[in-house]
Amino acid sequence: MSSSSSQVVQSTIDSAFKISAYAPAHTCALAQLVHQLPPELAKEALSGGQKIICDFKYQTLKKATKNFNQSNLLGRGGFGPVYLGKLEDGRAVAVKKLSAEKSSQGESEFLAEVNMITSIQHKNLVRLLGCCSDGDQRLLVYEHMKNGSLEKIIYGTDGFFLSWNIRFQIILGIGRGLQYLHEDAHIRIVHRDIKASNILLDEKFQPRIGDFGLARFFPEDQAYLSTKFAGTLGYTAPEYAIRGELSEKADIYSFGVLVLEIISCRQNTDLCLPSEMQYLPEYAWKLYERSMLHDLIDSRLRNDDAVEKDVLQVIQVAFLCLQPEADSRPPMSEIVAMLTCKVELGARVPTRPAFLSRKPRNFDNISWDSISEPCPSPLKSDSLSFPQHAK
Numbered sequence: 001m002s003s004s005s006s007q008v009v010q011s012t013i014d015s016a017f018k019i020s021a022y023a024p025a026h027t028c029a030l031a032q033l034v035h036q037l038p039p040e041l042a043k044e045a046l047s048g049g050q051k052i053i054c055d056f057k058y059q060t061l062k063k064a065t066k067n068f069n070q071s072n073l074l075g076r077g078g079f080g081p082v083y084l085g086k087l088e089d090g091r092a093v094a095v096k097k098l099s100a101e102k103s104s105q106g107e108s109e110f111l112a113e114v115n116m117i118t119s120i121q122h123k124n125l126v127r128l129l130g131c132c133s134d135g136d137q138r139l140l141v142y143e144h145m146k147n148g149s150l151e152k153i154i155y156g157t158d159g160f161f162l163s164w165n166i167r168f169q170i171i172l173g174i175g176r177g178l179q180y181l182h183e184d185a186h187i188r189i190v191h192r193d194i195k196a197s198n199i200l201l202d203e204k205f206q207p208r209i210g211d212f213g214l215a216r217f218f219p220e221d222q223a224y225l226s227t228k229f230a231g232t233l234g235y236t237a238p239e240y241a242i243r244g245e246l247s248e249k250a251d252i253y254s255f256g257v258l259v260l261e262i263i264s265c266r267q268n269t270d271l272c273l274p275s276e277m278q279y280l281p282e283y284a285w286k287l288y289e290r291s292m293l294h295d296l297i298d299s300r301l302r303n304d305d306a307v308e309k310d311v312l313q314v315i316q317v318a319f320l321c322l323q324p325e326a327d328s329r330p331p332m333s334e335i336v337a338m339l340t341c342k343v344e345l346g347a348r349v350p351t352r353p354a355f356l357s358r359k360p361r362n363f364d365n366i367s368w369d370s371i372s373e374p375c376p377s378p379l380k381s382d383s384l385s386f387p388q389h390a391k
């Protein structure tokens with residue numbers, strides 16, 4: 001490439017990155033600008049002179065996953081199936097086959113988005129190793145996380161037990177990963193779908209947030225103020241579910257729900273339970289009002305006073321994340337500081353979290369009052385201090 005065309009490419013990239021930094025959730029400006037370049041310049045623009053994208057051949061991924069064999073299927077989500085693959089160099093990878101009918105992106109837009117996402121790296125984010133774009137096939141290649149998703153571990157049927165230290169490590173790691181996405185990365189990313197299945201665990205049970213930036217591959221994700229809802233019910237902040245307002249604060253709400261799930265080892269919505277217990281944030285708040293928060297904690301974590309005291313502190317942080325007004329939810333950096341005792345929780349007493357209120361159903365056999373008798377809530381006493389371990 002001549003030096004003048006190189007300059008054109010570089011200034012295109014620079015301006016595109018500037019635009020996307022200010023309009024983070026927009027369809028990638030880089031892709032749009034690169035689209036206007038001749039193909040040979042576009043290719044170089046996408047790599048920005050330095051190769052970030054690892055371009056996998058379809059045949060390589062087909063071989064690695066034994067022809068996308070059912071036995072290699074790790075799971076199937078809203079974007080398509082995910083397969084375990086083994087590359088020739090021995091690396092284990094997770095290959096996500098994006099469903100063609102949902103992603104209507106052109107190849108250059110797709111590559112530009114992949115390029116952008118591969119540039120976002122943090123120890124609490126799953127690494128996107130590269131992609132494959134072949135005809136209408138679009139595949140994403142991630143590092144494989146040995147211990148699978150948090151969902152399988154905390155609600156799985158095999159009775160797997162995570163100690164409080166590990167659970168706290170997971171909560172803190174997710175917080176740090178989100179802080180990076182929201183505040184520290186060169187482009188601001190709102191995840192939009194923080195939930196247990198999108199938290200993956202490595203061999204040491206360190207958490208990594210998966211699927212960040214994935215919404216960028218799909219046409220719905222076009223504006224800061226989204227009119228279409230694209231999260232997971234039960235984890236969704238009221239302003240996003242009702243008015244389509246999407247910001248970091250929606251992720252913070254979802255984080256609050258996830259923290260309660262990790263502590264209680266139950267799903268945020270369970271319609272098999274008595275009506276008062278069906279929605280986790282609502283149930284947690286009712287327990288708090290009745291000074292019975294102890295009942296929320298996974299029974300296997302109870303009966304250790306030191307652990308319980310720590311858990312109650314973390315529940316208080318979760319309640320702050322669940323505040324009805326987005327502005328009242330602390331930013332992720334503050335939440336991480338609270339969890340690591342760098343900031344005193346002090347006077348930050350949470351108010352009633354946001355949850356859909358329902359009329360009580362008269363036909364339920366078990367009413368709230370019959371669950372158990374109230375006792376003083378440790379959260380209401382001022383004597384609690386923050387967890388002093390697992391930092």
Ligand SMILES: Nc1ncnc2c1ncn2[C@@H]1O[C@H](COP(=O)(O)OP(=O)(O)OP(=O)(O)O)[C@@H](O)[C@H]1O
Nearest residue numbers: 074075076077078079082094142143144145149197
């Ligand atoms: N990098 C990975 N390493 C190991 N397992 C993975 C990896 N990525 C995904 N999985 C597994 O594949 C499953 C499906 O993932 P996927 O992200 O497609 O769906 P989901 O998280 O259940 O739903 P959603 O589409 O809303 O994200 C996950 O639950 C997880 O068990």
Ligand SMILES: [Mg+2]
Nearest residue numbers: 077197198211
């Ligand atoms: Mg997922």
